[in-house]
Amino acid sequence: MHKHLRLNEYKVLIYRLSLAYIFYFIARILFYIFNINLLKVDSISDLLSLCYYGLAFDTTAILYVNLLFIVFSILPFWKNTNSGYQKSLFYLYFGTNLVAYATNFIDFIYYKYTFARTTIVVLNVLKHETNKKVLLFSFLYDYWYVFILFVLFSALWIYLYKKVIVAVAVPSKKLHYFGFSTIGFFWVVLLIIGGIRGGDFNKATRPINLLDASRHVKNIVQSDIVLNTPFAIIRTLFSNSFLKPNYPNVNEQVILEKVQPIKQYHNNPATKPNVVVFILESYGREYIGAFNKNSKIPNYKSHAPFLDSLSQHSMIFTNAYANGRQSIHGMSSVLAGIPSFKDAFTSSPYPKQKIESLVSTLESEGYNTSFFHGAANGSMGFLGFGNILGFDNYYGRTEFNDDSQFDGFWGIWDEPFLQYMKNTLDKKKTPFFASVFTVSSHEPYIIPEKYKNRFHEGGVPIHKCAEYTDFALKRFFDEAKKKPWFSNTIFVLVADHCNQIYYDEYQKAINHFAVPIIIYKPNSKYVGVDDDLAQQIDIYPTILDMIGYRKPFRSWGRSLLDKKSSQPFVINSTGNIYQFSKGNYICTFDGKTALGFYDKNDKALKNNLIKKRNPEMNEIELNCKAFIQDYMDRVVDKKMYFKQ
Numbered sequence: 138m139h140k141h142l143r144l145n146e147y148k149v150l151i152y153r154l155s156l157a158y159i160f161y162f163i164a165r166i167l168f169y170i171f172n173i174n175l176l177k178v179d180s181i182s183d184l185l186s187l188c189y190y191g192l193a194f195d196t197t198a199i200l201y202v203n204l205l206f207i208v209f210s211i212l213p214f215w216k217n218t219n220s221g222y223q224k225s226l227f228y229l230y231f232g233t234n235l236v237a238y239a240t241n242f243i244d245f246i247y248y249k250y251t252f253a254r255t256t257i258v259v260l261n262v263l264k265h266e267t268n269k270k271v272l273l274f275s276f277l278y279d280y281w282y283v284f285i286l287f288v289l290f291s292a293l294w295i296y297l298y299k300k301v302i303v304a305v306a307v308p309s310k311k312l313h314y315f316g317f318s319t320i321g322f323f324w325v326v327l328l329i330i331g332g333i334r335g336g337d338f339n340k341a342t343r344p345i346n347l348l349d350a351s352r353h354v355k356n357i358v359q360s361d362i363v364l365n366t367p368f369a370i371i372r373t374l375f376s377n378s379f380l381k382p383n384y385p386n387v388n389e390q391v392i393l394e395k396v397q398p399i400k401q402y403h404n405n406p407a408t409k410p411n412v413v414v415f416i417l418e419s420y421g422r423e424y425i426g427a428f429n430k431n432s433k434i435p436n437y438k439s440h441a442p443f444l445d446s447l448s449q450h451s452m453i454f455t456n457a458y459a460n461g462r463q464s465i466h467g468m469s470s471v472l473a474g475i476p477s478f479k480d481a482f483t484s485s486p487y488p489k490q491k492i493e494s495l496v497s498t499l500e501s502e503g504y505n506t507s508f509f510h511g512a513a514n515g516s517m518g519f520l521g522f523g524n525i526l527g528f529d530n531y532y533g534r535t536e537f538n539d540d541s542q543f544d545g546f547w548g549i550w551d552e553p554f555l556q557y558m559k560n561t562l563d564k565k566k567t568p569f570f571a572s573v574f575t576v577s578s579h580e581p582y583i584i585p586e587k588y589k590n591r592f593h594e595g596g597v598p599i600h601k602c603a604e605y606t607d608f609a610l611k612r613f614f615d616e617a618k619k620k621p622w623f624s625n626t627i628f629v630l631v632a633d634h635c636n637q638i639y640y641d642e643y644q645k646a647i648n649h650f651a652v653p654i655i656i657y658k659p660n661s662k663y664v665g666v667d668d669d670l671a672q673q674i675d676i677y678p679t680i681l682d683m684i685g686y687r688k689p690f691r692s693w694g695r696s697l698l699d700k701k702s703s704q705p706f707v708i709n710s711t712g713n714i715y716q717f718s719k720g721n722y723i724c725t726f727d728g729k730t731a732l733g734f735y736d737k738n739d740k741a742l743k744n745n746l747i748k749k750r751n752p753e754m755n756e757i758e759l760n761c762k763a764f765i766q767d768y769m770d771r772v773v774d775k776k777m778y779f780k781q
Contacts, residue, residue, distance in 0.1 A: 392767045
C-alpha cells in the first residue's frame with residue numbers, strides 16, 4: 138500500500154515536471170520564430186537538434202525553479218495527498234514556474250535589442266530606473282500579442298496540470314511509508330543534483346553554464362536557441378565573470394607587446410580644444426547613409442540626412458564596432474576605454490576604484506567636465522559611474538526642470554535637451570569636456586506629436602526615431618556654430634549599441650555590433666573615410682592623440698589617427714563568447730580556447746576555418762588571450778590607471 142501510494146505520487150510529480158519541458162520547448166520554438174532573421178538555422182532538423190541540446194539547459198532551469206515544489210512533493214508527510222496540501226503545491230508550482238516562464242516571452246522581443254539571452258545584468262541595470270511601472274505597462278501595451286500568448290499557454294499549462302491529480306489516501310503502515318519515502322527522497326535529491334549540473338556527477342567537470350550552449354552549434358548565434366532565459370538568469374545570479382584566467386603562454390612581455398596597455402603619443406602639438414562626445418542611444422551604423430556607400434545593400438535608404446551631411450566634413454570610420462551590448466557598456470567603453478564582456482564592468486564588484494579616463498586626463502589639463510543625460514538622474518547607472526569617473530557636473534532631467542518636455546517613458550526629448558546642453562555649454566569657461574547620452578532613439582519608438590507627419594517609420598519603428606534624433610543633432614549644431622567656442626571644438630559622435638535591424642547585411646552576427654564613429658572638427662584636416670577596424674575604446678586615446686596629450690596613460694584602445702604604433706583590432710562579446718577581429722581573421726573564443734576562425738569578410742560567421750589553422754590565427758588567439766589577461770588583471774587588482 139505505502140509503495141503504491143508513493144509511486145503514484147512520484148508518477149504525478151514526473152508528469153507535472155514533464156509539462157514544464159513541453160512548455161519550455163514551445164517557448165524555444167516561439168523564440169526562434171520571433172527572431173528568425175537573427176537566428177539562422179538551415180533546416181527543421183537542425184532546429185530540432187538545437188532543441189534536443191537545449192534539454193540539458195531546460196533540465197537545470199526546471200529543477201532550480203521547482204526545487205521547493207519537488208521537495209514538498211516527496212517529503213514523507215502523512216497528509217501529502219489531501220486536497221489542502223495539493224492546493225498548496227499547485228500555488229507553489231505555478232507561482233514559481235510562470236514567473237520563470239515569462240522571462241522567455243520577454244526575450245521574444247528584448248533579444249532583438251541585445252542579441253543575447255537576458256541575464257541578471259539586465260536586472261542590475263533596471264534597478265536604477267525610476268519608471269519601472271511605466272516601462273512594464275508600455276511593454277505590455279506595445280507587445281500585447283506576446284502577453285496574450287503567455288496567458289494562453291499559461292492557461293493550457295494549468296489545464297493540463299489539473300487533468301492528472303494525486304488520489305487521496307492515508308498510509309496504513311506509517312513506519313513503512315516513512316522508510317520507503319526516505320529512500321525515495323535521497324534518490325530524488327541525487328537526481329536533482331545530477332540534473333542541475335547538466336546530467337554529470339563527475340567532480341572534474343563543472344556544472345553547465347552559458348558557454349556550454351555553444352558546443353553543438355554551427356553558428357554561435359544559435360547558442361541562444363539552445364539556452365533558455367530562466368537558465369541564463371539563474372546561472373548569472375551569483376556569478377562573477379571577472380576572474381583572472383592565468384593563461385600559461387601569456388606573460389608580462391607578451392602583454393606589453395600584443396596589448397600595449399600603456400599608450401603615449403607625440404603626433405600633434407599640445408593644444409586645448411573643447412571636446413564634446415555624443416553617445417547616441419541605439420544608433421546603429423545601418424541607419425546612416427554615409428556609412429553604407431560600399432555596403433551594396435539593394436534599395437538602401439538613409440535615415441540620417443544631417444549626419445550624412447556632417448560626415449562629408451568629418452573623419453568617419455565605416456568599419457567600427459561597439460565593445461558591449463547595453464547602454465552602460467557604451468558609456469564605460471567610450472569615456473573610459475573599458476569594454477564589457479560577459480557582464481558589465483559597472484555591474485562587477487570592481488568599478489569603485491580610481492579609473493583613468495577621458496574625464497581624469499582632461500581634468501588634469503585644466504578642463505571643466507560635464508555629463509548630460511535627459512533621463513531621471515541615476516537612470517542606467519550613469520550618475521553613479523559618472524561620479525566614479527569624476528565629472529565636475531551632471532545634468533539630468535532634474536536639472537532640465539521642465540517635465541512638459543518629458544517623453545513619458547525615458548527622459549526629455551532629444552531636441553529640447555540638446556538645446557539645453559548647448560545653452561549650458563555657452564556659459565562654460567573653456568576648455569571644457571562634455572558628453573551627452575541621448576534618449577529618444579529607443580523603444581517604445583515614439584516621437585513628439587508635432588513631428589508625427591515629418592518623420593516616418595520606414596522599415597522598422599526605430600527609423601522615425603533615428604530621423605528625429607538626427608534632426609535634434611542638426612538643431613544643436615545650427616545653434617552651436619553661432620557661438621565662439623564652436624570653432625575650437627572636437628565633436629565625436631558614436632552609438633552605444635545597435636538596435637532594430639532592417640537590412641540583411643546587419644543581420645550578420647558581427648554586424649550586430651556595427652556602430653558609426655564620426656570625428657568632426659570645424660575647418661580641420663580631419664576629413665575622410667577610414668575603413669580600418671575601429672571600436673568604441675579607441676575614442677579615448679584618439680582624442681588624447683588629437684590634442685597632443687604628452688603623458689603616458691592606460692588604454693586598451695588605440696588612436697585611430699596613429700597608423701604606426703599599433704594595428705587595428707576589435708574585441709567584444711556576445712555575453713558567452715569573445716569575438717576578436719584582427720588582420721585577416723575573426724576569432725571566436727570561449728575564454729579558454731579558440732572555437733573558430735573566420736575570414737574577416739565572413740561577418741555572418743558561416744565558414745569556420747579552424748581546421749586550417751595557420752601562424753596568423755595562432756597569433757590572433759594569443760593576442761585575444763593577452764588582452765583578456767591584462768583586462769582581468771587590471772580590473773581585479775584595481776590598476777585602472779597609470780602611475781607616473
